[in-house]
Amino acid sequence: MNLKKVSDGLHKLNTSQIIALGFAGVIFVGGLILRMPFCSAPGQAVTFPDAVFTAATSVCVTGLSTVVMAVQWSPIGKAVILCLIQIGGIGLIALANMIFISLRRKISLKNRRIIKESYNLDEMGGVVAVVCNVVKCVFLAEGIGAVLYAFCFVPEFGIKKGLVNAIFLAVSAFCNAGIDLFGETSLSVYVSNPLVNITTIGLIIVSGLGFIVWWDLWDKFRKVLRKELSPSRVFRVLRLQSKLVLTMTGILVFSGAFLVFIFESGNPSTLKGAPLGTKLMASFFQSVTTRTAGFYTMDQSLLSTPTVIISLLWMFIGGSPMGTAGGVKTTTIAVLILSIAAYLQGKKDVEVYGRRIRESYLRSAMVVAGTSVLILFTMTVLLSAVMPGVDLADVLYEITSAVATVGLSRGLTPQLNVAGKWIVILTMYLGRIGPLTLGTAVVMRVRNRPGSTTHLGEEDIMIG
Template sequence: MPFCSAPGQAVTFPDAVFTAATSVCVTGLSTVVMATRWSNIGKIVILCLIQIGGIGLIALANMIFISFRRKISLKNRRIIKESYNLDQMGGVVPVMRSVVKCVFLAEGVGAVLYAICFVPEFGWKKGMTHAVFLAISAFCNAGIDLFGETSLAAYVSSPLVNLTTIGLIIVSGLGFIVWWDLWDKFRKIIKKELSPGRFFRVLRLQSKLVLTMTGILVFAGALLVFIFESGNPLTLADKPLGTKIMASFFQSVTTRTAGFYTIDQSRLSTSTVIISLLWMFTGGSPMGTAGGVKTTTIAVLILSIVAYLQGKKDVEVYGRRIRESYLRSAMVVAGTSLLILFTMSVLLSAAMPEADLADILYEITSAVATVGLSRGLTPQLNVTGKWIVILTMYLGRIGPLTLGTAVVAKVRNMPGSTTHLGEEDIMIG
């Protein structure tokens, strides 16, 4: 609509659809400069779409029903139960309220911390606008900001902005189930019902896998980026040691579907680009705001490979066996994402033959994993390229998750059969 565009800034329909898609899919890729192309009303619309995409449509719809004192249908209760891995359908309303409260609390804390930096720099009105917008965008892993074309590059040496953004991205990427599990164990420690030494041991398997994979990805990614970029004259070579460390951690964390950057992505070394592609594809954890194939999916695939190489029949970790239905789901999610990635890369290459292959792979991986990082290709997309990336963002946000959930549900509901077809040998490898 005209009132959403800034004065003198016309927006084409494909750009409007692209902006809506990147906002509700919490991706962050943008064909226009968000800070200058949209009016205040347009920015509010974008922020609302980001919040909807972050909380989730199911959670939002049911919270509206709860607010109007309408009953949640049995079907929706069953969906919420499956989505949040609840033991029973009786407590879905408190769960939904807890989710929304946690989201707004985290975003509020982030906004306050950002305000400490932005208000002295921009004044109360503009400073608070930047703080609130960035806090919501960071927590929802949207990667959209109002600073123009350079994202957070101006704050590469700011510990407050870096640590706040990293914190919001990691916390939201852990997932609500892990939040509640951690909080439950912390409460037991405070009440002296649980010794601190047994804290990790009594966590649910979901929490253990998420925390382990998150720690490995964050620190391993930061170490690799530090090694590859410390001597790169185009990025960190002339930066102090503290800035190099912060920038390395920021790059490691933001590639897991956040989309902000403090280092120009087009100037990264080839080694860092490859690492970033792998980290983007992995993404965050289930039931959070992050995208990607998820940390648990990669963990299950790695564990299954290790188990089969060791000749084990079952996939085991932390003293537990992982169900076969989850192995199937992991293969479907990863395989589907790779298929989308390959198909869309080919289509975008055909639509933009002049574009560099590395830029296309970076763009499509960022879109399918809903990351939002780009090497500068997004503003150069032609009309066909824009629709390809829009479809990729949409498929990346709902495709693998929906398929994975459907596979698990189908396997669980499949009646047992005593009839099996005859076996025949084939050659593998």
């Protein structure tokens, strides 16, 4: 093989192609490593589809699992899974460039352009600092989470196992991976534990906001401390990205928790008879985890039908851009809702918080949402075809969870046949790279396309 030709071919790839191939490569290599005997616990052999499935659910930070993580894998296997989760959470591009930085290698212009486009930054200056800040923020948040979890798990499991569980869960929660080492019950045994609930909810929400929002809030917080900014004006001076993300996150978290509380409080299979505090924590947990985390404190197969419908919608929306969350993203849904409202009012421009949203972002939102719906529909049909007799609600829940990289299941994942496993693997992969690469590709293509001076003739069509 001519390595020069391979190298030249790689240099010709655009950002979207590099991201797509990078994730596919890590999943394949991760599957091969997990297939090795030393990654499985004694007496626990693993098939190649299950190994690839585990690698995919880790790198795509999803959380669906065809095997019991706590039983199937050896300490080495669990360490490999943790590394794959971290790669998927921080981002392949960020980690690759951090290696270059740690080796004191110069970041090429092409790599800087890749970072700029993958994080959808406006300019190329300071992209290396962005990567460093992302990694620092991730490790800081995971460290705080691990310390808080340790207060609960060390007394329960002992120092060694308690710390392992604390670190693993902190990384998994912040990366929105939804993978834990507690067996088949996830965090249901901690449904009434305030420390575990609040820490997990906090990690999921914070990581789901996105790093740009973090830095924007931190910048305004510092100005408040220096008395350069009044606390009452903080929200007003935030970037539009931060305002949309915080608004949508607040609406989804609190409205979701309220609806779950209403629908599940009388459900004898879940929260009926539970103390008020447990009902509130479980409701908030369900509202937050459906937006891409994958942990659960209530058995998803026992939820009432209205809660299942709400969970499907919340999973599809997901978190926010430039974070570890999946889904079509809060800003995508916000832009679509705002555009519909503007068109119904007869407005030419889409406006919010005193700003006009560019047409390129409207197009990107439509492409991301439309493509996600298409993937969701196609994969639901395929999984239903290869898994005859399975309830449609279970199939739709499984595929929505996979395409939004959430990880919640109504018990279908362990029952998947070989064809079903590969379908869900592909769905998780497309769900992880799809919105990211498509959104970036559409925006960059519109920005770089020169304005056209010719227009085709118009003709009326009927809509609706």
